[in-house]
Amino acid sequence: MPEGFQVKQVRVLAKARQTQWYVVISMALDVDIPDHPAVGRAIGIDLGLEKFLTTSxxxxxxxxxxxxxxxxxxxxxxxxxxxxxxxxxxxxxAQLKVARLHQKIANTRKDFHLKTAHLLCDQAQTIFAEDLNTVGLNRG
Incomplete structure (x- = not known):
């Protein structure tokens, strides 16, 4: 193992009424983050309720x-x-079918978020986002 590398915990768990099995491994690694000034194209994103997001x-x-x-x-x-x-x-x-449909909805959401993040990362080298309580926004 590399120096400064530690395995914190390993657990196995099932989600969604045994439709899928997951292994969760938590690791810690000492990494130095360099302080470089922002270079290249920078954009800001604004999350919203009507539109998913709007860039600057x-x-x-x-x-x-x-x-x-x-x-x-x-x-x-x-x-x-x-x-x-x-x-x-x-x-x-029947419960398994319901759980699988919920899992399908969650997977399509996750896929959309990953593809949107990839699209934004291709557009700019630096992305600024607001620190926003989206749960509080949804309450009205």
Whole structure:
């Protein structure tokens, strides 16, 4: 192992009603971050409720509606699951279908965020973002 490298903890856990298994490894590494002045193109991003984000040069990204697009299918699966006798095999299968659909929604959100971050990183070398409480914004 490299010097200054420590494994803090390793745990195995299951998420989403055993639809997927994950291994979580937490590591710590002593890294020196150099203090370089910002060079190259710099942009600022502003997160919003109507638009997903707007950059300082006028580029906007629309807010996708992943949940709304699959809400009808989710309601159907949840109604089917509610009609099953609790803890039966068919109830377990129905719960698994609901969990998989929730996992699909979460994965599409995560994919969108990663692709948007990649797009922003390709546009500029330095990105400034505001420190914003988005949960508080959503409350109105």
């Amino acid at each position: 040069d006028g580029f906007t990204v629309e807010r996708p509606k992943f949940f709304k697009s699959l809400q009808g299918k989710l309601e159907l699966l949840q109604r089917r699951a509610a009609r099953k006798q609790k803890r039966s095999n068919n109830w377990e299968k």
